[in-house]
Amino acid sequence: MSQATVARPKQNREAIFLFLPALLPVLLLSVYPLIRGIALGFTNARAGLRVDTDFIGFGNFGKLLHNELFWDSFRIGVIWTLSVTILQFVAALGLALLLNTDLKFRGVARTLALIPWAMPPVVVAIMWRLLLHPTNGPVNKVLQDLHLTDHPINFLGDFSTALPAVIVVGIWVGMPMTTVTLLAGLQGIDRSLYEAAAVDGASAWRQFWYITLPQLKTVIVAITSLDLIWNFNSFGLVYVLTAGGPGGKTMLPMLFAYNEAFRYGNFGMAAAMGDVMVVVIIVFLAFYLRNRLRSQA
Amino acid sequence: MSEASGMRTRPVARVLQYAAVLGYLVFLAFPLLWLISSSLKSPREFAAITPTLLPKNVDFSNYTNALEEQGLVRSLGNSLQISILTTILVLIVALPVSYALARFRSRLRPITNGWILVSQVFPVILIVIPLFMILRPLHLTNTIPGVVLVYLVWSLPFALWMLQGYVAAVPRELEEAAAVDGASRIRTIVAIVMPLLRPGLIATAMFTFISAWNEFFFALVLLQDPELKTLPLVLARFVGAEGQVQFGPLAAASVLATVPSLVFFAFLQRRLTSGLLSGAVKG
Amino acid sequence: MRKVVTALLAASALVTLAACGGNSDSGSGGSTEKVTLKFQSLAFQKTTVAATKKIVADWNAANPNIQVEYVQGSWDSVHDQLVTQFQGGTAPDIIHDESADITGFINQGYLADLSPYLSQATKDAVPQGVWDTVSSDGKVYAAPTLLQSYVVFANSAALKQAGISTSKELTWDDLAANAKKLTAGSKYGLGWGLKSPTATVLNLGMNFDGKFFDGTGRDAKAVIGDAELEVPKRIHAMAYTDKSIDPTSLTQSGSDVLPGFYAGKYAMVVGGNYAAQQIVAEAPKGFQWEVLPPLKGTSAKQAANPQTLSVPEESKNVKQAAQFIDYFMKAENLAAVGQGDWLIPTTQAARDAILTTTGGKDGWQQTLASGAELTKAPFQSVENYPKWKDQIATPALQEYLANKTDLSALGKKLNDGWGQVNS
Structure with a gap:
């Protein structure tokens, strides 16, 4: 019974049986809620005992257009997503290149570099609150010892430093996964390409630019796309770090929508915000991937 | 380089x-x-x-203080229970599906891959509100089984992604020999494929465990009863209690919460660079 | 093929079993016999938690058929938690919250009318002005338990050194003058933890007749004029003109500022009177402190925003829950939790009881006296107040207190912001 001789319909039937145990939970708890969630954005669903929910078309979206606070949070979300994704990528690429050399201790380094990945986001947030604490955190201590500042900075509480501080934490959390992926990509590059280039006398920089980067392109596009999505949708980390404060300076769109739903009880409006976020992500990804793929061709 | x-x-x-x-x-x-x-x-x-x-x-008084905190120990138990149940269910559900994905060219394959992608793109806020409405009539809000089911569904994409690659690496010939001997498909999977998949199953199990152990958002919305709260929820609440943060015990509890994930990661790290990406590289 | 089906059936059975196996008996009992009520308490100071647990234990001993289970909640997350609990049908039978926070829940129909169940004695014990904060259309949705006012705590030694004597009154001008006198070198006259400034500004705003809102529910209009802006203006002047308030303290929480108070960095701090409990528990031995008389502008009025106990409309045991609340309202019980939290009980009998046990020491005299000046404020019956507070008022006030905008910009933001969140 070799693969080639099996008729397609039979395969389909067998596959369906193997899929069955997953099907019910996935349909009930993923596909259905997704569809219903999208639809919810077109209703005025809200908290309350025995309240009726009505279909209101684009009503929520009309209101959202004039909601400056939502767009503020959107702007913050875009700054956060782009900064974290780009800086994280640059940092991770550097580390991956280093770990791909014949340096001693790189096994240890590789293991230690995974630490942030293994930690629960809530713990990460708590830990950074300790590190950035104005009175007894080490970061302020070091800055003061180096005379970079004369008074302790309340990084997470100050209007101008809160978002940058949160971005640093975001980079820290996401680096390992990106590094590991890029490292795997690096290891998949054919050695002979470098050897040939070395024979031609190409410098390390030229080798990096003309061999490493083009060879890594698929991996880079894949991981940065995923990072973009994950960062835009992130919640727990910032929720515990700053809860969106001070004064809304770190209010990511997810936090904003969460508050709209679970603080103010406007479920329909919150879902509409989710809808807008989906559209933005899809448009952004489509644009990004199309450009990448075109330049690849 | x-x-x-x-x-x-x-x-x-x-x-x-x-x-x-x-x-x-x-x-x-x-x-x-x-x-x-x-x-x-x-x-x-x-x-x-x-x-x-x-x-x-x-x-060590921070540790003893943290462990005396009744809510913390209970939440540790809740987190363990939820993570273990999720891991078992994910393995049961993901194994046959990833087998089918790796072996059959059925129409379900592009659909599944599409779903995996979509489930990553959609912000959870969009899903959590309807989930809440679906779970309520089933009496599953504010229960551990409810959260486990949600985790099952939301851990599946990653589990399938990983496991698929491992299944594809199992030589087909072995199965074909079994099939010639008249073994059914399920029998083949259980007797031939599963033993060979052990490293893949272990890695998937660990990943699932860690993601359930670390998860915050669904738990925040779905579990309101203080007795059912998971460790991340209790830790997060610790921080805010009226600005009176006891950093010492909080740090101790945070270390305890990190240990399981860290241990599993130490086991996993050798596979991370190779196995994890086999699914991705195949695309 | 049959085997495949059996295996799959087994697998899906497992899933279903796991799904249904857990404990889903939230509203246990059900029969007429014994009921168990969940009481979600937000008490957070050790003394108050102990006092509350004792009340529950006493009740349980006396009422074998109505058992109350103590569940620990937290002030920080109470609003989000109640929204999800109400929505999921899993709200506790007895809810602890503050009156400004439950206005929305009342309008959404989540809370039961308790007026048929509360005893006449309880109704008579609490002044009508306080009942007003939890009533709507003649229905009573909660029992008010404890009141908070904002008071000035002072380092007695520092006052003596600067030759400041405390009189019967403390006007805002006095406060500014004292703070200036007490400021020297690296020491500030006043530390004020205003990380969450809105409640403080609105409550103390009544000192100058600040209304902030006109009307109720969704029709309310924002009223931001000189009276409303007087408190932030004065705080700002002390911080940046007189330089007698430490500006960093304005970005910290109330309890973050206290270590500086003990260490002599701040001669005075302003905070909710519950801070006294923390001072008693934490301050180094020999640290002498006192509570100054209530702050006075055109009056000494502050907003009464009592802690409350209420019952969800959907609870199966509204009557029994109300009975427990009635018991909680007894003078000795309110006195016990009030004393634990250093807050003012809503009934005169409980205040008298505290005065007797404490002898009025440690600032209790002033604390209890300030209770008489607490009245209902307009913002308490405005449905979208919590949203305005989070999204508009808090950021705008933080910005102003960080000296990043001026007073007229603050007023404009507070006013325009209301239009935005209430649309």
Whole structure:
């Protein structure tokens, strides 16, 4: 019974049986809620005992257009997503290149570099609150010892430093996964390409630019796309770090929508915000991937 | 970079490389060191204006204090229960599906891959509100089984992604031999494929466990009963209680919450660079 | 093929079993016999938690058929938690919250009318002005338990050194003058933890007749004039003109500022009177402190925003829950939790009881006296107040207190912001 001789319909039937145990939970708890969630954005669903929910078309979206606070949070979300994704990528690429050399201790380094990945986001947030604490955190201590500042900075509480501080934490959390992926990509590059280039006398920089980067392109596009999505949708980390404060300076769109739903009880409006976020992500990804793929061709 | 270019690396560049690696490691590992050291400081040392990296005297009272906190121990139990149940269910459900995905060219394959992608793109806020409405009539809001089911569905994409690659690596010939002997498909999977998949199943199990153990958002919305709260929820609440943060016990509890994930990661790290990506590279 | 089906059936059975196996009996009992009520308490100071647990234990001993289970909640997350609990049908039978926070829940129909169940004695014990904060259309949705006012705590030694004597009154001008006198070198006259400034500004705003809102529910209009802006203006002047308030303290929480108070960095701090409990528990031995008389502008009025106990409309045991609340309202019980939290009980009998046990020491005299000046404020019956507070008022006030905008910009933001969140 070799693969080639099996008729397609039979395969389909067998596959369906193997899929069955997953099907019910996935349909009930993923596909259905997704569809219903999208639809919810077109209703005025809200908290309350025995309240009726009505279909209101684009009503929520009309209101959202004039909601400056939502767009503020959107702007913050875009700054956060782009900064974290780009800086994280640059940092991770550097580390991956280093770990791909014949340096001693790189096994240890590789293991230690995974630490942030293994930690629960809530713990990460708590830990950074300790590190950035104005009175007894080490970061302020070091800055003061180096005379970079004369008074302790309340990084997470100050209007101008809160978002940058949160971005640093975001980079820290996401680096390992990106590094590991890029490292795997690096290891998949054919050695002979470098050897040939070395024979031609190409410098390390030229080798990096003309061999490493083009060879890594698929991996880079894949991981940065995923990072973009994950960062835009992130919640727990910032929720515990700053809860969106001070004064809304770190209010990511997810936090904003969460508050709209679970603080103010406007479920329909919150879902509409989710809808807008989906559209933005899809448009952004489509644009990004199309450009990448075109330049690849 | 490659060994070829490595050979030509000048000593100055070498030193710079080591310095860079060191810089990275300080950035990535120092925070955890600080957390551990904080958890071992006595309350008085904690309040000191000039903090030191190493505690002057190692003091375990933060750990005993944290463990005396009734809610914390209970939440530890809840987290364990939820993570273990999720892991078992995910394996049961993911194994046949990933087998089918790797072996059959059925129409379900593009649909599944599409779903995996979509489930990543959609912000959870969009899903959590309807989930809430679906679980309520089933009496599953505010229950551990409800959260486990949600985790099952939301851990599946990653599990399928990983496991598929492992299944594809199992030689087909072995199964074909079994099939010739008249074994059914399920029998083949259980007797031939599963033993060969052990490393893949273990890796998937660990990943699922960690993601359930670390999860915050669904738990925040779905579990309101203080008795059912998971560890991350309790830790998050610790922080805010009227600004009166007891950092010592909080640091201790945070270290405890990190241990399981860290141990599993230590086991997993060898596979991370190879196995994890086999699914991705195949696309 | 049959085997495949059996295996799959087994697998899906497992899933279903796991799904149904857990404990889903939230509203246990059900029969007429014994009921168990969940009481979600937000008490957070050790003394109050102990006092509350004792009340529950006493009740349980006396009422074998109505058992109350103590569940620990937290002030920080109470609003989000109640929204999800109401929505999921899993709200506790007895809810602890503050009156400004439950206005929305009342309008959404989540809370039961308790007026048929509360005893006449309880109704008579609490002044009508306080009942007003939890009533709507003649229905009573909660029992008010404890009141908070904002008071000035002072380092007695520092006052003596600067030759400041405390009189019967403390006007805002006095406060500014004292703070200036007490400021020297690296020491500030006043530390004020205003990380969450809105409640403080609105409550103390009544000192100058600040209304902030006109009307109720969704029709309310924002009223931001000189009276409303007087409190932030004065705080700002002390911080940046007189330089007698430490500006960093304005970005910290109330309890973050207290270590500076003990260490002599701040001669005075302003905070909710519950901070007294923390001072008693934490301050180094020999630290002498006192509570100054209530702050006075055109009057000494502050907003009464009592802690409350209420019952969800959907609870199966509204009557029994109300009985427990009635018991909680007894003078000795309110006195016990009030004393634990250093808050003012809503009934005169309980205040008298505290005065007797404490002898009025440690600032209790002033604390209890300030209770008489607490009245209902307009913002308490405005449905979208919590949203305005989070999204508009808090950021705008933080910005102003960080000296990043001026007073007229603050007023404009507070006013325009209301239009935005209430649309």
